Amino acid sequence: MARRRQEGNLFFRLDVDFFSDRKVKILKARYGADGITLYLYLLCEIYKIGYYLKIDEDFEYIVSDDLNMESNKVKQVLNFLLERSLFDNTLFQSDKVLTSAGIQRRYQAMVKARALKTPITVERFWLLPEEETETFIKVHPSLNNSENNPDNSRKKDDNSRKNDTKGKEKKEKYIYTAPPGTYFEDPSLNDIFLLFLKSRQNKGDQLTEEQIQLLTEEVLSLSSDPEERIAMVKKSIMNGWKGFYPVKKQKKKGTSKNRFNNFHQRDYDFADYERRLLKQGPGGDEERGCKRSMG
Incomplete structure (x- = not known):
């Protein structure tokens, strides 16, 4: 029987091309070593308990104290990470949760050895579509929702399936047509x-x-x-x-x-x-x- 608790980790994988990622380069260019330090700090906090981290209004002050960093800078870097999709902004706005599809893919790789024996059931904030979710990860259909928007996860799955179908139909014939589109808040x-x-x-x-x-x-x-x-x-x-x-x-x-x-x-x-x-x-x-x- 699948267990229903979120498994933490003692360590996580850091790819050797971490600093080659364009988003990480821009993060370093704008916020220096503080930006990289805060990003890695957040990843450690997430993987320590599983695949997501739920924060509260005191979180910025705790991080500021832990890293000896101005709380205003903590807020600026966090906003940057959300804007550049290093964390899922939609889920953060609705539930104050830090995670991403990439984080959850790496989480699957980390728990594979133990989850093959005893599958892990994820109950909340799972972003990966069915085709990307490993067989040893059991997504609880009724519990995997945003707390403030219960239909959020189901809508994402439906949209993913529709987009996949359209992608298969177009294949190499895809050409971007503008407008419509929204790329900047301004x-x-x-x-x-x-x-x-x-x-x-x-x-x-x-x-x-x-x-x-x-x-x-x-x-x-x-x-x-x-x-x-x-x-x-x-x-x-x-x-x-x-x-x-x-x-x-x-x-x-x-x-x-x-x-x-x-x-x-x-x-x-x-x-x-x-x-x-x-x-x-x-x-x-x-x-x-x-x-x-x-x-």
Whole structure:
């Protein structure tokens, strides 16, 4: 008979390419050693008791004391880990639970030796779909739900099956089409990013979901200022770039001796440009007309 208690672990596996992960690189670039330390601390706390960690309002202060780290920085790093999907943000918002699909895959590998003899029943917050769940992990169908949203797990399973079916039908014919889509909380940044994706699509570029995710991470990593992020995306659209580059700071008036500063700077009508992009087709006449007008 399967036992119904969450099994903890004495150790967990750390992959040798841990620091090669793009998300970990960005974490280190933004928060230094403190960011890496906090992430590993949380993984230890999770695997110590099983595959998830439920936190309360005092958690940030406890971590701050344990790591000798400012509580505000603990909160910033935790938000980053949630935004970049190193932890499942939906489950955290509904139940204050830290876990992820990747954490649960590694958990399965860690408990395999003992669970093959006596299967483990998981009762709550299990994210892996049926096809990814090992046979020695028994998911209790009536208990594996969010406490604040009982239908959450079932809806995720249904959506996963639908997405898998669509993926099998499309296979190699998959081409990303934008819009619709929401990639940033800032509506202005999200709108201009959708315009960037549309411009890439009209040039014949085929973007996968993974590529789009990397593009959003690149925007976030290059600047923390909302206006600069929007300016970066606009600049990439106007120059036909496939990526993004930091915006150069403009010099104050009167400090530059460059005689070309006296020339009138062109103002671009992004609303008109967006309308043209939405109407044009890849390689169409209107596309070439748009390029001439923008040139």
